[in-house]
Amino acid sequence: MSKHILMKENFEKLDQFIVMQKDKKGALIPVLNEAQKIFGCVPIEVQKKISEGLNISLAEIYGVVTFYAQFSLVPKGEYTIGVCLGTACYVKGSQKILDRIKKEINVEVGKTSPDGKYTLEATRCIGACGLAPVITINEDVYGRLVEGDVPEILKKYE
Template sequence: MACNNCKGNATQKELFDKLGAFIDALPTKEGALITVLHKAQGIFGYLPREVQEYIACKLEISLAKVFGVVTFYTYFTMTPKGKYPISVCMGTACYVRGSEAVLEDFKRELGIGVGETSADGMFSIDALRCVGACGLAPVVLVGEKVYGKDAAKKVKEIIAEYKKLG
């Protein structure tokens, strides 16, 4: 079946080809949807409609099914993340040590909500469910860098640090 949904530029085409090659190499397409979505999110950074259409087409399933699975799982996202994705741990251990206030501070300082990306594409905010570093509660992740305890509460300083990096 032809998949002609990729109308983007050359780099976009490359990404679609990469995903296509991955799907073609699967031993079976049955039950592979979540595996494919993980790969697709890894390649594109998020799962916009065009990517979902492409996957539906390649796996010979309905777009509704793909969309249903994408929206069911919190790991999959349909909006691109910021250059510096901020994740505030909202696991119970962090919550009882004040992570809600930290999350509110980030939302106020950046003027965006959870799951949103700032207009300049620099920052996005997510609420995570337990990073597993409960000894450092409250925990904030910026990309893969971990800020724990008092360092996590210095919201303005964290944002300034990354603004400086540009």
């Protein structure tokens, strides 16, 4: 993990946010969202800070971070590839698309490639069922895909 992510300034921002949320009910999720935004991930050092700030056990926080796909323990790759496994996409073969992407970039679901280039995620319905099966790469959306489209799409993100 590069050092700059955990710089003091980021912790100060997080602290300010924690102070604002502290007395509210269900503060943990908003604080984790903010941490994910500030640091790009929620590593243990950040979880410790949140644990102290909100007086919630580290075990509980770790459980939440690892349960929800929107939080990651390590920084995400330059490109986050999301493959929709919602019902509409699934019946139209998104699993095959996912398997092909896995093979092409050699990354498992939920993981980031060692060079920090790709993060691969399986997502729920993203509300574009008319385009099923759908994948997203950062802000770009690709729909009505067949497995054979995958290499060409990935080429744009090499």
